[in-house]
Amino acid sequence: xxxxxxxxxxxxxxxxxxxxxxxxxxxxxxxxxxxxxxxxxxxxxxxxxxxxxxxxxxxxxxxxxxxxxxxxxxxxxxxxxxxxxxxxxxxxxxxxxxxxxxxxxxxxxxxxxxxx
Amino acid sequence: xxxxxxxxxxxxxxxxxxxxxxxxxxxxxxxxxxxxxxxxxxxxxxxxxxxxxxxxxxxxxxxxxxxxxxxxxxxxxxxxxxxxxxxxxxxxxxxxxxxxxxxxxxx
Numbered sequence: 001x002x003x004x005x006x007x008x009x010x011x012x013x014x015x016x017x018x019x020x021x022x023x024x025x026x027x028x029x030x031x032x033x034x035x036x037x038x039x040x041x042x043x044x045x046x047x048x049x050x051x052x053x054x055x056x057x058x059x060x061x062x063x064x065x066x067x068x069x070x071x072x073x074x075x076x077x078x079x080x081x082x083x084x085x086x087x088x089x090x091x092x093x094x095x096x097x098x099x100x101x102x103x104x105x106x107x108x109x110x111x112x113x114x115x116x
Numbered sequence: 117x118x119x120x121x122x123x124x125x126x127x128x129x130x131x132x133x134x135x136x137x138x139x140x141x142x143x144x145x146x147x148x149x150x151x152x153x154x155x156x157x158x159x160x161x162x163x164x165x166x167x168x169x170x171x172x173x174x175x176x177x178x179x180x181x182x183x184x185x186x187x188x189x190x191x192x193x194x195x196x197x198x199x200x201x202x203x204x205x206x207x208x209x210x211x212x213x214x215x216x217x218x219x220x221x222x223x
Contacts, residue, residue, distance in 0.1 A: 035212070045152075045160065045203055047212040059210040062117075095159055099207060101166060104150075106159040 002026040002105050004096050009110030016086050016114070022079040022096030022107055030054075030074035035099050036081050038092035039109075048094070049081065064090075086114045118142055118206050122215025128223040129194055137189045137218045139204035144184045148208035151180055151189045155200045163202075164189065194220075 008020040022034075036048040049070040050059040058070055069082040079096050093109040119142040129135050139149065147167035152160035162171045164180035167187055177192045191198055199222050204215040 044217045045154075045205075045214040047205075047214065050210055050212075061211050099150075099205075099212070101150075101169070102171065104162040104165065104171070108159055 002098075002103075004098070004105055004107035006094060006096055006107045006110040009094065009112045011113045011115065012086055013116050014087060014114055017082070017084045018086065018112060020081040020083065020094055020096075020110060020112070022081075024077045024079070024098075027098075029072065029077045029079065032098050032100065032103075034072065034079050035097050036070060036079075037095045037097055037106075038090075038112075039095070040089070040092040043092075046092075051079070083112070086112075088114050090114050117211050118145060118208065118213050120204055120206055120213050120215040122204055122218055124218060125216060126219040126221065128221050130223045131194050131196060133194045135191045135194055135220065137202055137204075137220075139182075139187045139189075139215045141185045141187075141206055141208075145206045145208035147183045148206060149180075149182070149187050150205045150207060151178075152203045152205065153198075153200045154203065160203065196222075 003025045005023045012018050033052045035050050038048050039045050048061050051070045055072050067085045071080045091114045093111050095106050095109045097106040121140045149167045151164040154160040163174050163178050168180045179190045181188050202218045206213050
């Protein structure tokens with residue numbers, strides 16, 4: 001069945017970097033645009049980034065622009081989020097998601113903690 | 117960015133109650149609105165998309181309405197499994213924006 005599995009989260013110091021991965025199964029990733037969404041502990045949902053099916057159109061939330069880079073490898077059916085210059089306020093569960101109405105699918109999330 | 121104002125932020129209700137949650141967009145978004153349910157420690161679950169289309173497998177006690185700037189999620193008769201946090205999401209344009217959430221608690 002359709003599944004998204006995030007990995008790569010963990011504890012990182014302020015100013016550090018981390019790369020999240022999202023492995024897709026049960027569908028062909030190259031057919032779909034994808035998003036990253038995050039949720040800080042005890043807080044609401046925040047959309048972070050969008051990447052088109054071919055990777056030629058990308059958008060970011062202002063809060064991460066210039067620090068985060070989204071990419072994809074359709075041959076590997078995988079999506080990535082490179083996070084640099086991390087701040088304490090980036091601490092959150094990060095979800096990858098296919099947001100397409102009836103075909104919407106979210107991963108289970110991966111926790112990123114930015115702390116010294 | 118299109119600001120989404122969701123109300124109430126929290127709500128106490130009893131099993132069997134009818135519950136209404138609203139979401140207002142700062143500008144018109146057509147019917148590009150989705151509603152999600154989230155339980156602690158879990159990913160959000162899509163309930164409704166395109167403002168009023170019920171996602172497959174979602175009970176018919178959930179319904180959505182509205183267009184333009186004002187949207188409503190109604191749960192017609194609360195069940196124990198419905199106590200959760202609900203979010204609206206505008207998917208009209210980027211950056212997508214969520215409402216701040218409504219925590220539905222047992223009275």
